[in-house]
Amino acid sequence: MSQMVLGIGDLGASNQPDAEIKTYALGSCIAVVLLDPQTRTVGMVHVALPESKINLIKAKEKPGYFADTGVPLLLQEMARHGCQPKGKGLIIKLAGGAAIMDHNDTFNIGKRNLLAIKKILWSYGLGPRSEDVGGTFSRTVSVSVKTGEVILSSPGRPNWKI
Amino acid sequence: MTTSNQHAEIARAIQAAPLLSPIANQLLQVTARADHEMKEIIDLVKCDSLLTARILRVVNSAAMGLVHQISSVDHAVSYLGERLVVGIAIAECTNEFFGKPLEGYEGESGQLWRHELFTAIASRAVARHARAPLPADLAFTAGLLHDIGKAILSEFLRGTSNELVADIAQGNTTDYLTGEQERVGLDHSEVGFELSQHWKLPESLRQVIRHHHHPDAAEITLRPLVYAVHLGDILAMMGGHGTGSDSMKYHLQQGYTDHFTISKDELALLLLECNEEFRKVESSLASIKET
Structure with missing residues (x-):
């Protein structure tokens, strides 16, 4: 099995049946997972912040860091793997976006990430089929290209699927 | 095991914990003083050949990206800054202590050190947003040591995490700190405070370790420093560097707004900057382990 591990702001896609895409310990970050049943391609981006306007240099260097630049680039990457352009027919799943207890608006970056991701998805006429977001726990996400299963894990909890 | 027996066991574990090296301790004492000068740090470093070698290795590591090699201690210390010099001295003598897996928290090997390092970087970044001047490098050092209690308490929390996580999710326990107290009668901030006394750390660092989850309980003059680490700790968890x-x-203690002004955009930028610096510092400090 080949494993593609994504760090903060990384994105990747694969149609190799033995591949797994994984990202560790999402706190307020969100993993956007794209699955194409037609070409059996899987893609993921590890989004850290909602909007690229706060640092355009970083956005150019690592577009996956921000929701508004990461999601479009992941859609392009999926198209490069033979998927239909602009995400048509893709299954979308979201995970992450946790928050500290008693957070205020300033510290709820997870929620702002979620809203920014949905906003950019809506602009393509897309939306998530399932999501496991918010709460007060970190999440590790892995997706198998062969099965398309999105497995979540968190210390102190049994693994679960979305 | 009864709670009083566990207290005795924890006290024994604190006494048995490895001490900081004399040079690390001296650096902590000097840098905790408000009126210290860089020359005092350089003079201390020059007396320790092992630390000198480590500092030169870090400053000349690929992660620092220097075009020309630095060979003088004065230049290396000035370039790295006091926070990284203290960080190198602490990393050097606590490798085993911070590097071991946190089994009681289901944390992997090295996870505690990475959490401490990210918190240090974030606490220093937060200090720049203080309403009144705050020694940013001291916030870094305090962040680097704030969770030392977990290295001791972890062993006593083995096998409790599933139940504790479920208790919090169901609202039976208010937070993890309370959960620790319910299970072993002490929490990691109390255990850390005991260890900080054993290590003879400066009072400011002891207060941070003891009160980093409840900064309002700290002595009033030290509250901004304790709040900086409180927020740095939270940023580390948000950034995926928990334990x-x-x-x-x-819990986020809302009293931070009395001491800091941070907008939503500023917080996002803080997180971004901290992630960048963490990658660089972690990579450069890794060169210590290669020796």
């Missing part, structure tokens, strides 16, 4: 099952299961 395991307890990640995000602590």
Whole structure:
């Protein structure tokens, strides 16, 4: 099995049946997972912040860091793997976006990430089929290209699927 | 095991914990003083050949990206800054202590050190947003040591994380700190405070370690420093650098707004900057382990 591990702001896609895409310990970050049943391609981006306007240099260097630049680039990457352009027919799943207890608006970056991701998805006429977001726990996400299963894990909890 | 027996066991574990090296301790004492000068740090470093070698290795590591090699201690210390010099001295003598897996928190090997390092970087960044001047490098050092209690308490929390996480999710326990107290009668901040006394750390660092989850309980003059680490700790968890099952299961103390002004955009930028610096510093400090 080949494993593609994504760090903060990384994105990747694969149609190799033995591949797994994984990202560790999402706190307020969100993993956007794209699955194409037609070409059996899987893609993921590890989004850290909602909007690229706060640092355009970083956005150019690592577009996956921000929701508004990461999601479009992941859609392009999926198209490069033979998927239909602009995400048509893709299954979308979201995970992450946790928050500290008693957070205020300033510290709820997870929620702002979620809203920014949905906003950019809506602009393509897309939306998530399932999501496991918010709460007060970190999440590790892995997706198998062969099965398309999105497995979540968190210390102190049994693994679960979305 | 009864709670009083566990207290005795924890006290024994604190006494048995490895001490900081004399040079690390001296650096902590000097840098905790408000009126210290860089020359005092350089003079201390020059007396320790092992630390000198480590500092030169870090400053000349690929991660620092220098075009020309630095060979003088004065230049190396000035370039790295006091926070990284203290960080190198602490990393050098606590490798085993911070590097071991946190089994009681289901944390992996090295996870505690990475959490401490991210918190240090974030606490220093937060200090720049203080309403009144705050020694940013002291916030870094305090962040680097704030969770030392977990290295001791972890062993006594083995096998508790599933139940503790479920208790918090169901609202039976208010946060992880309370959960620790319910299970072993002490929490990691209390155990850390005991260890900080054993290590003879400066009072400011002891207060941070003891009160980093409840900064309002700290002595009033030290509250801004304790709040800086409180927020740095939270930023580390938000950035995915927690210590395991307890990640995000602590309360944000709203009193931070009395001491800091941070907007939503500023917080996002802070997180971005901290992630960047963490990658660089972690990579450069890794060169210590290669020796």
